[in-house]
Amino acid sequence: MKKLLSLPIMFIEKLLKLSCRDVSALASENLDHDLPFFKRLKLKLHLAICGACKNYQTQLEILKRMCASMGEEDSSVKQDISLSSPAKEKIKKALKH
Amino acid sequence: MKSQKIDSDQWVEQYGDMMFRYTLLRVRDTDTAEEIVQTAFVSALQSKDSFQGRSTEKSWLFGILKHKILDHFRDAKKNVRLDSIGDEDGDPLEYAYNKLGAWNKMPQHWRTDPAQAAENTELMQVLAGCLDGLSDKFRRIFVLKEIEGLSSEEICKEFDIQSTNLWVILHRARNQLKLCLETKWFDKK
Numbered sequence: 001m002k003k004l005l006s007l008p009i010m011f012i013e014k015l016l017k018l019s020c021r022d023v024s025a026l027a028s029e030n031l032d033h034d035l036p037f038f039k040r041l042k043l044k045l046h047l048a049i050c051g052a053c054k055n056y057q058t059q060l061e062i063l064k065r066m067c068a069s070m071g072e073e074d075s076s077v078k079q080d081i082s083l084s085s086p087a088k089e090k091i092k093k094a095l096k097h
Numbered sequence: 098m099k100s101q102k103i104d105s106d107q108w109v110e111q112y113g114d115m116m117f118r119y120t121l122l123r124v125r126d127t128d129t130a131e132e133i134v135q136t137a138f139v140s141a142l143q144s145k146d147s148f149q150g151r152s153t154e155k156s157w158l159f160g161i162l163k164h165k166i167l168d169h170f171r172d173a174k175k176n177v178r179l180d181s182i183g184d185e186d187g188d189p190l191e192y193a194y195n196k197l198g199a200w201n202k203m204p205q206h207w208r209t210d211p212a213q214a215a216e217n218t219e220l221m222q223v224l225a226g227c228l229d230g231l232s233d234k235f236r237r238i239f240v241l242k243e244i245e246g247l248s249s250e251e252i253c254k255e256f257d258i259q260s261t262n263l264w265v266i267l268h269r270a271r272n273q274l275k276l277c278l279e280t281k282w283f284d285k286k
Contacts, residue, residue: 019198024190028268032242032249033260056204059275065211066224067243070122073115073159076218077225078122082114083131091113091135095105095142 018042020053027057031064105142112155113138116162123166123240125229133169137162166245167255170237174256178234182265186235190272207283220282227277231270238263239270 018026026043029035035043047054070077083091116137120130141148141161148157193202207214214220231239238258241247253260 019194020200021194021198024272025264025268028271029264032264032267052200052203055206058210059204059207060271062207062209062211062214063224063271063274063278064243065215066221067239068246069215070221070224071244071246073119073155075119075122075221077221078118081118081121083109083117083134087117087131088109088113090131091109091138092106094135094139095109 018046020046020050020056023047023050023053024056027053027060031060105138108138108141108158112158116158119159119162120166122225122228123244124169125236129169133165134162137165140165163245170241171255173237182262186232186266186269188269188272189276205283208286220278223282224274224278227274227281230277231273235266235270235273238266239274242267 023043023046026035026039027047030040030043034040047057069075113134116134117130120133121127124130124133137158141158144161148154152160193200193204195201209217228236228239238252238256241252241256242249242263247255249260249263252258253263258266
């Protein structure tokens with residue numbers, strides 16, 4: 001009976017037993033694929049009580065959004081860079097052949 | 098475009114710079130980027146009859162360019178093995194945890210949100226600089242996933258990487274970029 005009662009406690013302990021280092025890896029993994037149910041639950045529970053990890057997760061989201069925006073055809077990044085004149089001439093020449 | 102005669106000089110003037118910037122962001126090296134842009138233009142000219150006006154000329158050209166960039170990554174995988182994690186690839190954030198894995202150095206709130214950050218041109222330039230600080234292997238994988246927008250499955254299949262290795266590499270690359278952004282931007286604000 002005692003053993004039976006300790007089961008839910010063991011379950012809760014297992015759910016909460018996750019270091020911030022583990023959580024940071026999970027938060028990152030969460031951006032790359034759907035986490036299995038148990039891992040997702042562990043991550044959510046930890047983030048609900050740990051402000052530092054929540055900040056880390058937001059940092060990753062900011063990074064992700066910036067990268068996606070950088071990848072667009074009209075991205076504002078590297079606007080100061082252009083093809084050199086010799087490179088342009090070389091391409092034009094190649095297109096004439 | 099079928100009935101139109103292509104003015105290739107005009108093409109290069111109109112789209113050359115933006116295609117070059119787009120490519121350079123992905124491959125880092127100027128000569129390689131120029132070569133890829135040229136290959137894309139030549140291939141577009143050869144297949145100009147396939148352009149049927151369903152998309153704009155620009156998005157058609159960029160479609161071809163994207164294929165050429167992926168071809169480059171495929172060729173490059175012969176030289177750099179992507180599916181390995183060496184000692185030099187350790188987690189750059191390891192110092193921020195104590196022995197128990199709790200934070201020693203708490204991550205701070207960056208006082209911006211994703212949409213705001215993506216519109217901040219200056220901050221985006223800083224990130225572009227940070228990207229160039231990644232090792233070749235990390236940069237390639239990170240670019241394919243986060244800039245080019247390929248799925249994890251596509252990357253694993255195309256580049257023979259195990260998914261667990263992919264996640265570890267992406268996590269470490271993110272940590273390196275996070276630290277770089279803090280040093281060069283957020284900690285200064």
